[in-house]
Amino acid sequence: xxxxxxxxxxxxxxxxxxxxEKEAIEKHLVSCEACRDMLEDRSLMxxxxxxxxxxxxxADFTQQVMAKVFPKVSPVRIWIAGLATxxxxxxxxxxxxxxxxxxxxxxxxxxxNGALWTVVRNLSVFTVKLFKVTSVIVEILFQFTQFVFxxxxxxxxxIRPEVQIFLITLTVVLSISAxxxxxxxxxxxxxx
Amino acid sequence: MYExxxxxxxxxxxxxxxxxxxxxxxKQPLLNYIGRMVGERELAxxxxxxxxxxxxxxxxxxxxxxxxxxxxxKIASNLTIDYWRKKKIDAFSLDQTRDDSESRPxxxxxxxxxxxxKRYEISEIRERIEHAMEKxxxxxxxxxxxxxxxxxxxxxxxxxxxxxxxxxxxxVFQAKELIRKHLEERE
Numbered sequence: 239x240x241x242x243x244x245x246x247x248x249x250x251x252x253x254x255x256x257x258x259e260k261e262a263i264e265k266h267l268v269s270c271e272a273c274r275d276m277l278e279d280r281s282l283m284x285x286x287x288x289x290x291x292x293x294x295x296x297a298d299f300t301q302q303v304m305a306k307v308f309p310k311v312s313p314v315r316i317w318i319a320g321l322a323t324x325x326x327x328x329x330x331x332x333x334x335x336x337x338x339x340x341x342x343x344x345x346x347x348x349x350x351n352g353a354l355w356t357v358v359r360n361l362s363v364f365t366v367k368l369f370k371v372t373s374v375i376v377e378i379l380f381q382f383t384q385f386v387f388x389x390x391x392x393x394x395x396x397i398r399p400e401v402q403i404f405l406i407t408l409t410v411v412l413s414i415s416a417x418x419x420x421x422x423x424x425x426x427x428x429x430x
Numbered sequence: 431m432y433e434x435x436x437x438x439x440x441x442x443x444x445x446x447x448x449x450x451x452x453x454x455x456x457k458q459p460l461l462n463y464i465g466r467m468v469g470e471r472e473l474a475x476x477x478x479x480x481x482x483x484x485x486x487x488x489x490x491x492x493x494x495x496x497x498x499x500x501x502x503x504k505i506a507s508n509l510t511i512d513y514w515r516k517k518k519i520d521a522f523s524l525d526q527t528r529d530d531s532e533s534r535p536x537x538x539x540x541x542x543x544x545x546x547x548k549r550y551e552i553s554e555i556r557e558r559i560e561h562a563m564e565k566x567x568x569x570x571x572x573x574x575x576x577x578x579x580x581x582x583x584x585x586x587x588x589x590x591x592x593x594x595x596x597x598x599x600x601x602v603f604q605a606k607e608l609i610r611k612h613l614e615e616r617e
Contacts, residue, residue, distance in 0.1 A: 245603050283610060286555040287578045292458050293465040296475065300453045303482045308446055 239266040242273045247280050434498035442489060453482055456499070460506055463575050466563060467510045477513070481506045497586060504590045507572065514568055555613075562612035566605055573598060574605035 239262050242250075249255050250263050267274050296302070336346060394402060432440075432451065440448035460481055465474035484505050492501055550558070563571055576582045576590070584602070588595045 244607055248603055248606060280606075280610070282552075282555065283559070283606075283613070284578065286552055286559055287609075289552070290462075290556055290559065290579060293461050293471065293474070295458055295461055299457055299475070299478075300450060303453050303457075303479050304446070304450055306479060306483055307449065307486045 239263075241270060242266065242276065244276070244280065247273075247277050248284075250277070251281055251284055435494045438489060438492055438494070438498060441486070449486060452485075456502060457482075459499075459580050460502070462579055463503070463572075464506060464510060466560075466575055466579075467568060467572060468513060469564065477506075477509055481509060484509070496589070500582070500586050500590050503576065503580070503582070507590065510568070510572070558613050559609060562609040565612050566608045570601055570605040570608065573601050574609070577602050 242263060246255075246263065250260065253260075255263070267277065397405075432448075434452070434455075437448045437452050441452065457478060460478045461474055464477045464481070465471060468474050468477060481502070485502055488505075492498065563574070566574070573587055573591070576587050577584065582590070584595050584598050587598045587602075591598065
């Protein structure tokens with residue numbers, strides 16, 4: 239047998255030859271040092287290739303891919319989509335009712351205008367009433383605060399200073415204790 | 431362990447975890463291939479990510495009679511071909527490599543220097559091989575990587591490239607001898 243060609247060597251290394259050819263090569267290798275060297279050289283090269291280290295992969299690569307493939311929809315977008323759907327549905331119902339009824343287009347505009355005006359008028363009246371009620375509540379609160387201060391002022395003239403200090407201390411201690419208890423219950427998840 | 435085809439079916443049924451398993455399984459083999467094709471790590475990571483995005487988008491076109499890994503690597507290959515085209519290098523024409531004298535080693539005549547590799551430590555050989563791979567035409571490099579790094583069979587590579595098995599074997603052989611030639615040059 240003639241000396242081996244590189245292609246034969248690679249096929250031999252990959253075990254990709256018919257049995258009789260493989261046996262002939264093995265027989266030749268026993269007696270040919272040059273071919274043995276060539277085989278060893280290519281074998282080393284292929285071993286080095288097949289043991290090349292993997293390239294560095296970031297630890298969060300899978301998460302990055304998943305975030306791109308399945309992007310999370312933001313709550314704002316859900317709200318916008320919801321509102322758009324609601325509005326579209328409303329328009330659809332409105333159109334369906336309009337098509338089913340005998341109302342003319344101009345008649346529809348007149349009644350729509352009337353409805354809109356009623357809404358604006360009622361809203362204005364409601365705002366004025368709300369403003370009045372708020373001012374009355376503020377007035378009551380102001381008078382109540384004045385009353386509390388006056389009462390406290392007259393009490394200090396009646397009670398002795400030592401008793402006053404004791405009462406103030408007691409009130410502060412009780413308030414702090416109540417606050418601490420509430421905080422603890424909140425931390426531990428208990429219902430207050 | 432779940433088979434690829436089961437994972438594809440489950441993904442198509444809306445199971446995100448199944449696609450996550452596909453990503454876990456193929457991210458490293460894909461990066462090993464793409465990284466050595468484009469040469470830049472960050473770009474390779476972006477491309478690998480793009481391969482998975484494209485895979486998910488076209489998962490409904492996958493036919494179970496084909497091997498999933500070959501289908502996935504075909505997507506990756508198309509992406510790298512686009513990259514080389516954008517770089518205005520027609521590096522993926524296998525016909526071109528046939529006529530290119532630089533890429534055609536004199537493979538029927540054994541090299542005079544019979545021990546190019548033997549004299550180095552394995553770590554040094556690996557480093558030299560990485561450099562040598564960068565120098566060979568990408569069309570040959572791709573086939574070489576699939577065969578010897580991704581461990582595809584010649585038949586699977588032939589399926590990916592839609593070429594005869596004999597052609598693929600010949601090209602992989604050319605790639606090996608070219609790499610060896612570049613190893614000699616760096617002496």
